[in-house]
Amino acid sequence: MMKNNLKKIEDLTVTIVGLGVIGGGFAQSLKNIGVKTIYGIDIDEGTLRKAEEKKIITEGFVKTKDPLKKSDLVVVTLYPNIVKSFFVNNIENFKDGAIITDVIGIKGKIIEEIDPFIEKSEKKIDFIFGHPMAGREKRGIDFADSRVFQNANYILIKDKKNKKENLDLLSEIIKKMGFKSVSFLTAKEHDEIIAFTSQLTHAIAVSLVNSDNQKYDTNRFIGDSFRDLTRIAKINEDLWSELFLGNKENLLKMIQQFENELDIIKNALKNDDIGTLKEQFIISTRRREKID
Amino acid sequence: MMKNNLKKIEDLTVTIVGLGVIGGGFAQSLKNIGVKTIYGIDIDEGTLRKAEEKKIITEGFVKTKDPLKKSDLVVVTLYPNIVKSFFVNNIENFKDGAIITDVIGIKGKIIEEIDPFIEKSEKKIDFIFGHPMAGREKRGIDFADSRVFQNANYILIKDKKNKKENLDLLSEIIKKMGFKSVSFLTAKEHDEIIAFTSQLTHAIAVSLVNSDNQKYDTNRFIGDSFRDLTRIAKINEDLWSELFLGNKENLLKMIQQFENELDIIKNALKNDDIGTLKEQFIISTRRREKID
Numbered sequence: 176m177m178k179n180n181l182k183k184i185e186d187l188t189v190t191i192v193g194l195g196v197i198g199g200g201f202a203q204s205l206k207n208i209g210v211k212t213i214y215g216i217d218i219d220e221g222t223l224r225k226a227e228e229k230k231i232i233t234e235g236f237v238k239t240k241d242p243l244k245k246s247d248l249v250v251v252t253l254y255p256n257i258v259k260s261f262f263v264n265n266i267e268n269f270k271d272g273a274i275i276t277d278v279i280g281i282k283g284k285i286i287e288e289i290d291p292f293i294e295k296s297e298k299k300i301d302f303i304f305g306h307p308m309a310g311r312e313k314r315g316i317d318f319a320d321s322r323v324f325q326n327a328n329y330i331l332i333k334d335k336k337n338k339k340e341n342l343d344l345l346s347e348i349i350k351k352m353g354f355k356s357v358s359f360l361t362a363k364e365h366d367e368i369i370a371f372t373s374q375l376t377h378a379i380a381v382s383l384v385n386s387d388n389q390k391y392d393t394n395r396f397i398g399d400s401f402r403d404l405t406r407i408a409k410i411n412e413d414l415w416s417e418l419f420l421g422n423k424e425n426l427l428k429m430i431q432q433f434e435n436e437l438d439i440i441k442n443a444l445k446n447d448d449i450g451t452l453k454e455q456f457i458i459s460t461r462r463r464e465k466i467d
Numbered sequence: 468m469m470k471n472n473l474k475k476i477e478d479l480t481v482t483i484v485g486l487g488v489i490g491g492g493f494a495q496s497l498k499n500i501g502v503k504t505i506y507g508i509d510i511d512e513g514t515l516r517k518a519e520e521k522k523i524i525t526e527g528f529v530k531t532k533d534p535l536k537k538s539d540l541v542v543v544t545l546y547p548n549i550v551k552s553f554f555v556n557n558i559e560n561f562k563d564g565a566i567i568t569d570v571i572g573i574k575g576k577i578i579e580e581i582d583p584f585i586e587k588s589e590k591k592i593d594f595i596f597g598h599p600m601a602g603r604e605k606r607g608i609d610f611a612d613s614r615v616f617q618n619a620n621y622i623l624i625k626d627k628k629n630k631k632e633n634l635d636l637l638s639e640i641i642k643k644m645g646f647k648s649v650s651f652l653t654a655k656e657h658d659e660i661i662a663f664t665s666q667l668t669h670a671i672a673v674s675l676v677n678s679d680n681q682k683y684d685t686n687r688f689i690g691d692s693f694r695d696l697t698r699i700a701k702i703n704e705d706l707w708s709e710l711f712l713g714n715k716e717n718l719l720k721m722i723q724q725f726e727n728e729l730d731i732i733k734n735a736l737k738n739d740d741i742g743t744l745k746e747q748f749i750i751s752t753r754r755r756e757k758i759d
Contacts, residue, residue: 179725199716205751211644211723213726231497237643255637260545271478276669289675299695308688308690309690310691312684314715317479319589328687328688328689328690329688338755339711344496352646357587358687358688364683366684367682368682368685368688371678371679372685372689372690372692372693373681373689373692373693374670375675376675376692376693376696377673377692378469378729378732379696379729380692380696381732381747381748381751382670382725382728382729382731382732383667383725383728384750384751384754384755385672385728385731385751385754386663386724386725386727386728386748387752387754388663388724390660391656391659391660392757393552393663393664394758394759395620395648395650396560396598396600396620396650396660396661396664397600397664398602398619398620398664398756399602400664400665400669400672400698400699401600401664401665401668401758402758403480403696403698403699404668404671404672404695404696404699405751405755405758406692406695406755407692407695407696408751408754408755409751409752409755409756410748410751410752411748412744412748412749412752413583413743414747415744416741416744416745417741419732419736419744420739420741420744423736423737423739425732426736427736427737429680430671430729430732430733431676432678432680433674433678433727434726435674436673436674436677436678437670437671437749439668439674439677440673440711440722441719441722442709444712444715444718444719445715447488447712447715447721448547449708449712450583452689452703452704452707452708452711452712453640453704454704455673455674455677455710456673456703456704456707457702457704457707458676458677459672459673459676459677459697459700459702460700460701460702460704462638462676462677462679462700463676463700463701464701466685466686466689466693466694466697467686
């Protein structure tokens with residue numbers, strides 16, 4: 176796969192933009208697989224110093240121009256609402272031929288916003304949109320840990336504009352980092368399946384916690400099931416309100432599908448229909464056994 | 468607390484009825500805290516031999532009379548639908564003054580069924596109904612492990628018929644086994660809160676998995692959130708259909724409360740109301756931070 180690439184992975188110059196829990200994880204992970212030059216960009220000097228002390232970046236920058244102009248790969252791990260402005264403001268700073276990638280949890284909206292700028296630009300950059308399906312409830316460089324990526328799924332958006340050798344290279348880097356699968360989807364496909372596996376689960380967890388009528392000291396009456404189902408109810412409100420609204424049509428559809436299934440259980444309860452309950456449980460058991 | 472009890476915990480003779488994942492866990496756990504004589508009753512000879520080989524029981528029995536007549540404490544870990552018949556068929560076999568306890572996940576129904584037999588009986592037994600909030604998705608003695616009880620919650624149903632010294636003794640045993648809390652509730656209270664923390668979570672997990680339209684290879688597009696929210700969708704259909712129907716009024720109420728919260732999110736999506744979304748996320752985050 177590497178035969179068309181002049182540089183080996185170790186010799187690539189990489190910049191991580193935003194050294195939070197995901198950006199920091201990327202830096203550590205790239206260092207682990209042997210990348211020699213990893214620059215970090217962050218608005219917070221303290222974060223840059225921490226990343227340097229942890230030796231997960233070669234050097235940290237608040238100003239973007241110097242690291243970007245040298246970088247073969249730029250991983251933008253900023254919040255969705257600032258990715259566009261970062262990209263547009265820096266479009267002249269990227270190195271010719273550079274691969275740019277992001278980590279935003281929905282893809283249609285950001286691609287729609289950024290694509291016109293890529294097309295207008297005379298820079299030969301290759302923006303490969305991506306989504307690592309791994310995260311932490313905690314924020315910031317202190318909680319960054321490459322282990323979160325081990326055996327996780329990764330989705331790349333394959334567009335006809337993207338160069339095959341760049342898709343191959345990024346895919347190879349991702350697998351080396353420890354992700355178990357790299358899937359290529361269109362933005363539309365991505366946003367459909369992610370509304371189900373990610374946004375719906377967060378909507379459910381939030382609603383479950385918030386539906387507690389607080390008549391009892393809940394903490395004394397929970398088991399692992401409640402703990403597991405509500406872990407992600409501790410949620411970054413700025414990020415997730417954007418993700419929800421940016422994928423609202425798909426999410427509303429998935430909530431409807433989910434409620435249809437819940438209706439089956441409700442009706443079975445109302446009708447003392449033990450057969451239907453068992454059937455639902457047998458189906459869910461069989462399906463869950465296939466998930467790992 | 469022990470001053471009114473003639474016997475120390477170690478010197479109690481205990482029988483575990485049903486050596487599945489919970490019964491086996493009890494046996495191991497009681498052995499760990501020093502109980503010298505632990506009998507096991509099971510209809511499956513192979514299970515009894517395994518429990519003997521693991522040295523978590525002193526001796527296994529298919530017939531109930533001999534172990535029960537010697538036992539100061541009997542822990543019945545059978546499925547809900549056979550607890551009543553076990554109890555009624557063996558009521559003359561229990562030792563005078565014995566404490567009997569169960570582990571069924573709903574309490575109103577089983578107490579209603581069993582109470583008349585306790586009242587009719589001339590045996591001086593003390594049935595303390597209970598619910599250890601710990602379990603495993605896997606079944607059987609092979610997966611029994613006392614560690615599942617560590618830091619878990621336990622609920623005991625306190626009735627005016629129960630002797631204070633017996634409630635104290637059972638509570639002390641439970642804490643020694645590693646449970647982090649023992650709460651005393653009425654059966655009505657238990658079934659209300661459990662409909663929320665346990666049955667609702669299972670209804671949600673099952674519905675989530677079953678609402679997958681299977682257009683994609685879901686396994687490649689999930690993160691930990693989906694894994695966590697669906698773990699309990701692998702569910703014992705015989706046990707849980709009984710638990711659901713045995714607590715249907717409370718469960719339907721809790722599903723309604725949950726759907727009301729989901730409606731708030733749905734409406735916020737439809738109205739592009741980012742303020743309400745953030746508010747819901749802030750509430751859920753604050754509540755989830757208090758759960759451990």
